[in-house]
Amino acid sequence: MAHKTIKHVVRSQKVDMGGIPILQPIPGREIRQIDPFLLIHHWRQDFAGNVHPSKVGVGPHPHRGFSPVTFIYSGDIHHRDSEGNDAIVGSRGTQWMFAGSGLTHSERPSAEMARDGGTLELIQFWVNAPAATKMNAPEYYPLQGDDTPQAVSPDGKITFLVASGELLGVSGPIPVLSPLIAAQVYFEEGGEATLTMPADQHTLLYVLDGQTEVNGTAVTETELAWMPVGTGDTIHLRSLTAGKAMLLSGAPLNEPVASYGPFVMNTSREIMQALEDAQMGRMGELLETFDHA
Numbered sequence: 592m593a594h595k596t597i598k599h600v601v602r603s604q605k606v607d608m609g610g611i612p613i614l615q616p617i618p619g620r621e622i623r624q625i626d627p628f629l630l631i632h633h634w635r636q637d638f639a640g641n642v643h644p645s646k647v648g649v650g651p652h653p654h655r656g657f658s659p660v661t662f663i664y665s666g667d668i669h670h671r672d673s674e675g676n677d678a679i680v681g682s683r684g685t686q687w688m689f690a691g692s693g694l695t696h697s698e699r700p701s702a703e704m705a706r707d708g709g710t711l712e713l714i715q716f717w718v719n720a721p722a723a724t725k726m727n728a729p730e731y732y733p734l735q736g737d738d739t740p741q742a743v744s745p746d747g748k749i750t751f752l753v754a755s756g757e758l759l760g761v762s763g764p765i766p767v768l769s770p771l772i773a774a775q776v777y778f779e780e781g782g783e784a785t786l787t788m789p790a791d792q793h794t795l796l797y798v799l800d801g802q803t804e805v806n807g808t809a810v811t812e813t814e815l816a817w818m819p820v821g822t823g824d825t826i827h828l829r830s831l832t833a834g835k836a837m838l839l840s841g842a843p844l845n846e847p848v849a850s851y852g853p854f855v856m857n858t859s860r861e862i863m864q865a866l867e868d869a870q871m872g873r874m875g876e877l878l879e880t881f882d883h884a
Contacts, residue, residue, distance in 0.1 A: 592787070593823035594806040595794055603633060603813040609649070612636065616797060616815035625793050625817055626843035627769060629657065629717040629855060633799060633813065638700065640708025644669075644881050648699025651877040653869040654690035656725040657855040658718040658768070661686040662754075662775050663736075664799060664835060666704055666711035672696035673875025676731040683736025683775060685754045687765045689720065691729040693865065693874035702882060712799065714837050716773075722846050722857050724768050732765045740764065742774075748782025749828060751775070751838065758786060758838075770842040778803060778830035790824040793817065794840040801834015 601621050603614035614633040618624055638647065648668075661668060667681040670688070673695040680686050688696065700711055720727075734754060742751040742761035753763035756772030763773065770792065778801065788794050795817055796803075802811040806827055810816045812834070818826070820843060849856050854865040868874055 592825045594825050594827065595788060595818035596822035597805060597808050597816050598819050598822070599817045600808065600810055601815050601817070603815070608632070611649070614813055616813075622817065624848070625795060626845065627719040627771075627841045628793070628795065628839060629719055629848070629850070631797060631815070632715045633797070634715070635710070635712040635799075637710050638704060638708045640706060642705045644699060644702040644705040645879065647705050649697060650699075651695050651697045651879065652853055653693060653695045653874040654688075654853045655693040655856070655865045655868075655874065656690060656861075657720050658687065658689045659715055660688070660718060660754075660773065661698065661713055661715045662837060664712040664714070664775065666709055666713070667701045668713065669699050669701045670696060670731070670733065671877060671879060672729075672731065673877045674729055674731065678733035680733050680735060683739065683752055685732075685734040685739065685765070687732040687734065687754065689727070689730040689768070691720075691724075692726045693868060694729045695875045695877045697877060697879055714797065714799070716837075716839065717855070718771065718841065719844055719848065719855055720768050721844055725856060734765060744782055744784035746782055748779040749784045749830060750777045752777075756840065759784075769844060772838070772840040774838045776836040776838050778828070778836070779833050780830055782828070782830040784828045786826045786828070788824055788826055788840050789842070790822075791820055792840045792842050793820055794826065795838070796826075797837045797839075799835045799837070801836075802831040803834065803836065804829040804831060
């Protein structure tokens with residue numbers, strides 16, 4: 592077995608998403624996308640509290656053609672959508688939505704968090720969907736931290752919360768449209784783990800905080816390590832400090848990508864149709880109500 596080779600270690604850039612400060616490793620100046628992963632956003636913010644819940648987070652907006660996935664590391668996120676899904680997922684949980692043919696959703700800290708304050712930290716990543724599935728019916732999977740299968744390194748110092756795919760013999764419960772591994776990672780200083788990863792997948796490790804070595808290369812806070820297809824099938828992790836990370840691995844779709852804002856399709860004609868459908872209300876409507884003033 593050969594180690595996967597790191598092609599790039601890139602540092603996140605700071606971006607403003609409608610007034611929300613975001614760290615963004617991809618797309619960036621060095622890497623636009625890593626098929627099938629289109630975007631990674633890292634949001635870390637302290638809320639003072641005493642805020643109306645309608646004033647925090649991201650209000651109703653449409654999507655089509657891909658899966659926006661949110662890993663919550665601290666705090667919580669309230670998801671509501673035009674399909675009638677309504678769930679609050681807390682720390683160490685996952686909100687996994689396949690937008691499919693189109694729907695409208697909102698993503699906000701819960702009313703309790705808006706009222707009481709606290710630290711919200713999450714990562715949202717976008718996974719492209721195969722062309723044959725883009726217009727399938729939308730699906731939504733809320734997964735709480737306590738319900739997420741755990742894979743633990745032999746020394747007990749690295750824990751993987753497996754949302755999808757398989758790590759160390761542990762399988763995640765969320766179904767996927769193409770071969771994919773997605774896990775939150777929590778590590779203590781001095782932890783070590785060797786993972787067998789598919790050689791035909793792009794593998795990414797993003798470090799939220801702390802520092803770890805990936806096959807002997809140090810990766811530190813807000814950096815992303817990319818290990819491309821065909822460079823080996825093992826990863827050795829050695830944590831230099833305590834911290835947390837995200838591990839993704841996915842088989843490339845090798846299909847054309849046409850994107851505009853919240854829509855990801857294969858042709859510009861399909862993007863124009865998505866824009867028309869959203870404007871005509873064909874992706875549903877979401878009217879939010881709030882119990883807390």
